[in-house]
């Protein structure tokens with residue numbers, strides 16, 4: 001299930017979730033994610049309880065990763081009974097169903113746009129605005145697994161996190177430097 005974009009099918013082949021561009025319809029993103037989660041949980045006979053659903057919505061609030069204590073603060077705005085273990089249990093459920101990913105470098109969570117197919121998680125993280133894009137390139141993960149195996153390393157999880165500048169921040173930076181030089 002690949003999204004179509006201006007980049008064309010070839011460039012998009014390994015893209016789970018691109019950087020949100022200008023005019024990005026994020027409400028549609030969130031709706032798609034929640035609908036997908038509902039179907040997936042129904043199919044797997046897992047319960048997407050109101051709390052789990054709410055946590056998923058909060059994780060999907062943007063394409064920036066969100067930390068557990070921020071989620072807790074947001075939940076406590078509507079329900080004072082929300083305690084840290086409640087949030088962590090909901091996050092564990094969502095991670096287990098692969099509806100979200102955990103970014104180790106930021107200790108934060110981000111929604112997955114394609115939870116139905118197994119992938120390792122290859123993330124591009126913007127150092128400026130923290131927007132995250134996700135790739136799924138089997139060639140890269142297979143190669144790394146082979147390199148690890150050659151060292152006698154039994155790989156359990158593979159998450160790749162790359163830091164850089166997203167297209168929006170790059171163009172903002174270009175605008176800023178051109179206005180300085182003019």
Ligand SMILES: [Zn+2]
Nearest residue numbers: 020025026029
């Ligand atoms: Zn979006």
Ligand SMILES: [Zn+2]
Nearest residue numbers: 016112113134
């Ligand atoms: Zn994913």
Ligand SMILES: [Zn+2]
Nearest residue numbers: 126129166169
């Ligand atoms: Zn950025």
